[in-house]
Amino acid sequence: MYAIDTTNHYRSCASKGRDRKNVRSKNNKFSEAGYEYSTLCNLKEDDWSIPVNIERVGSGDNKYTIGVRQILDAHSCGEQDSVTVGIGDAAYSNCKYIEPIYNKDHLISITRDRKNRATYTVFPGVQKKSGRKRHYGERVDLLKEETQLIPHSITEFNNVSKKGRVTKVVLSEYKNLLVKGRKIHSMKDKPVNYIKVEVYDLEGSKIYKSDLLICVSGKHRNELSPREVYDYYKSRFDIEHFFKFAKSKLRFDKFQTTDPELDEDYCMFSMIAYNHLYHLKDYASLTKEYDWYKSKGRNSTPSLVYRSISELKNNFKNITKSPKQRGIPDHRNIRKSFTKKPNTPVISKSEGNNNIEISIKVPFGKSRKFAKTSFNANDLNRETLVAKFSTLRDKIIANTAPNAMQLE
DSSP: OEEEEEEEEEOTTOTTOTTOEEEEOTTSSSEEEEEEEEEEEEEEETTEEEEEEEEEEOTTOOHHHHHHHHHHHHHHTSOTTOOEEEEEOGGGGSHHHHHHHHTSTTEEEEEEOOTTOOEEEEOOSOOOSSSOOOOEEEEEOTTSTTOOOOOSEEEEEEEEOTTOOEEEEEEEEEEEEEEOOOSSSOOTTOOEEEEEEEEEOTTSOBSSSSOEEEEEESTTGGGSOHHHHHHHHHHTTHHHHHHHHHHHTSOTTOOOOSOHHHHHHHHHHHHHHHHHHHHTHHHHTTSOOOTTOTTTTSOOOHHHHHHTHHHHGGGSOOOOOOOOOOOOOGGGOTTSOOOOOOOOOOBOSOOOOOEEEEEEEOSSSSOOEEEEEEEEGGGSOHHHHHHHHHHHHHHHHHTHHHHHHHHO
């Protein structure tokens, strides 16, 4: 079971840093210059999200393509008949991520779907003898209460949080629904399952304003029960704990350099340090637990092991050698002259096109838009541009007299 997500390293003041791009800021409202990293973590144990793969998403890369490659690499390292479950948030409900994984055997994708997702039933009618075949049937909105689609199964159980709060969870499973994809990533012949999660208090009132919609895709999607899908998606949040812990304790995003390749190497060292903490967790139980520990009596968490490092070092022999004194490297020699690095611009994901859009509207009628055209002035020569304007002018003159009569 793996969780995949992206994290950002902000480099707004690194004017000489190469390959910076606009990433989402901390408050998720604005953009900021920096680097984006796609991280894959193993969720085989509670309270731990073990990083196994990290890759920087460059300015010309796509995070969904990189995420698919990371999932396939992790799946290839497992046993031959083992099933790999990849869990992502709402950003990974994109067809660029779901469709490539769907075609692979022994792979299941669990993602949270967005609220305005349009889902369709499989077309039940008879196909025409000629023309394009119909794949999509009636449109269904699963989050609306007046939906006419009957769930295949309903699972109810009581959930007790770590703080002791008891809630009632209702899972409604809808099987074999279709979502629309693209020409390259077509989803018309790839049905998926949906799990709608509703949470109530003991009095029967909804706790959350919006219900949770979980999409389960893959050839083996029916092997997971709704309860397993719900528990798997809840464990996905452990990757957020890894990001928070790595940035606050392991200085995951504190390395200052203008070379993005060095920044990638430093991120790998942070992942190795976190893996060392995971393998030391069995020794952390031998250390003293103080009364102010919030996780007292629980399993060894990353924070508990991190606080016990000073006591754990007494249980191991010192195998390091004393450093050798060496000369000054050539690339750091103070007698060597250096050239000043030029400032590098922030690379945007997409640049706006210089399209000219002209629309002619009439003051009356149901359809007020009479004509509309759009063309890129930079791609056209002078003769073609003049011809397009002349055609629009003829349309305007031809409809001036009828509109004037209507106005009178």
